[in-house]
Amino acid sequence: MHAIREALAAIRRAPLLTALSAAMVALALFVVGLFAVATYNLHEALSRVEERVEVVVYVRDDVMEAELQLLEEDLLEMEEVLGVRYLSKDDALAQAREDLPEFEELFMNLEVNPLPASVEVELRPGFRGPASVARVADRATIYPFVDDVRFGREWVDRLHLLRRMGGIATAVLGTAFGVVAALIIATAIRIALFARREEIYVMRLVGATHGFIRRPFLLEGALTGLLGGILAAVLTYVSHLAVSRLIFPLEWIPLEWMVAGIAAGGLFGLVASAFAIRRYLREV
Numbered sequence: 001m002h003a004i005r006e007a008l009a010a011i012r013r014a015p016l017l018t019a020l021s022a023a024m025v026a027l028a029l030f031v032v033g034l035f036a037v038a039t040y041n042l043h044e045a046l047s048r049v050e051e052r053v054e055v056v057v058y059v060r061d062d063v064m065e066a067e068l069q070l071l072e073e074d075l076l077e078m079e080e081v082l083g084v085r086y087l088s089k090d091d092a093l094a095q096a097r098e099d100l101p102e103f104e105e106l107f108m109n110l111e112v113n114p115l116p117a118s119v120e121v122e123l124r125p126g127f128r129g130p131a132s133v134a135r136v137a138d139r140a141t142i143y144p145f146v147d148d149v150r151f152g153r154e155w156v157d158r159l160h161l162l163r164r165m166g167g168i169a170t171a172v173l174g175t176a177f178g179v180v181a182a183l184i185i186a187t188a189i190r191i192a193l194f195a196r197r198e199e200i201y202v203m204r205l206v207g208a209t210h211g212f213i214r215r216p217f218l219l220e221g222a223l224t225g226l227l228g229g230i231l232a233a234v235l236t237y238v239s240h241l242a243v244s245r246l247i248f249p250l251e252w253i254p255l256e257w258m259v260a261g262i263a264a265g266g267l268f269g270l271v272a273s274a275f276a277i278r279r280y281l282r283e284v
Contacts, residue, residue, distance in 0.1 A: 018224055021187075025228025026235065028177040029265055033236030033253075035173050036261070039166040040253045046163050053128045055121040055136050055151045061089070063117065063145045071119060071143055080127035080136050085120045089113050116147060130160050183272070217277045218270055225269020229262035 059068065072084045087095070092115040121136055137149045237252070244250045 018220075018227075021224050022227040022231060025225055025265055025268065026231035028180045029229055029232035029261060030235045032170075032174045032177050033232055033261060034239060035170045036253055036257060037236060037240055037250060039170045040257070041250050042166045043163065044251055050128045051125075053133060053151070054123060055133060055140065055149060057119040057121065057140045057146055058116045058148045058150070059119065060145050060147055061117065067143070067145050068119070071140065071146075075119075075121055075136065075139065078136060078139060080123055080132045081121055082124045083122045085122070087118045087120060089115055089117050092116065092118065187276075214274070214277045218273045221269035221273025221276075222266045223269070225265040225267065225272075226262060227265075228269070229265025232265065233258050233262055 057071070059071075068086060072086070075081050075084055090113065093113050096115060119140075121140070123132065123136065127133075133151050137151055140146055140149050240250055240252055
């Protein structure tokens with residue numbers, strides 16, 4: 001209780017310094033929050049695109065039903081495969097006419113169906129990355145009646161690369177701005193320590209332990225960081241609403257991401273305060 005009372009009293013004694021520290025922490029975490037929103041929306045967009053990733057196995061016109069059944073059973077045994085669907089030449093033509101109505105006249109004048117039969121392979125969620133897709137494609141190519149296997153290798157690779165780049169960018173920027181936030185809080189705590197140096201000196205004379213002296217400053221730093229985290233969350237949400245209403249719709253980040261960001265502010269404040277008070281107590 002003593003530590004809580006002292007931490008709150010220190011905040012009341014220097015509200016401007018506390019507000020400035022919290023604002024600087026909020027600014028640092030706000031930038032991280034913006035990148036988190038951007039990364040989350042990129043991830044969701046890529047996930048929707050990734051749902052359409054499939055392997056298409058083109059087979060020869062003279063393929064036998066038993067051969068097709070063997071191929072389908074073999075593919076279904078793979079953990080990456082959710083389902084398979086055979087598309088005959090006639091089915092392929094009907095689907096093309098449905099998907100491309102602007103070429104209806106061209107389709108009507110065809111004397112021979114040029115489209116091949118195929119087996120469409122649907123992949124399970126979590127198995128739509130480059131390695132998984134390539135493994136399914138390689139399994140299909142071993143059959144002699146298979147003419148070609150298509151899955152858009154370059155497109156899948158770029159999809160996976162974009163996802164990784166988004167995650168790495170957020171992690172790097174989050175770490176950088178987290179360090180900035182910690183340095184800001186540490187500086188504020190050092191100023192508070194300097195202002196209360198005589199009080200700390202008296203406490204040490206009467207036998208106060210380092211832990212007793214340290215606790216209020218640790219709580220003060222954690223509270224400052226939490227205030228900064230809450231303010232950053234509010235600023236990020238307001239920015240999200242503004243962009244969604246004025247430019248294009250965005251999805252809001254999950255609740256656990258927001259809670260983690262606020263908790264990160266408190267953690268930065270606690271760590272920065274611990275570093276500052278430890279260094280100060282060694283100097284005095």
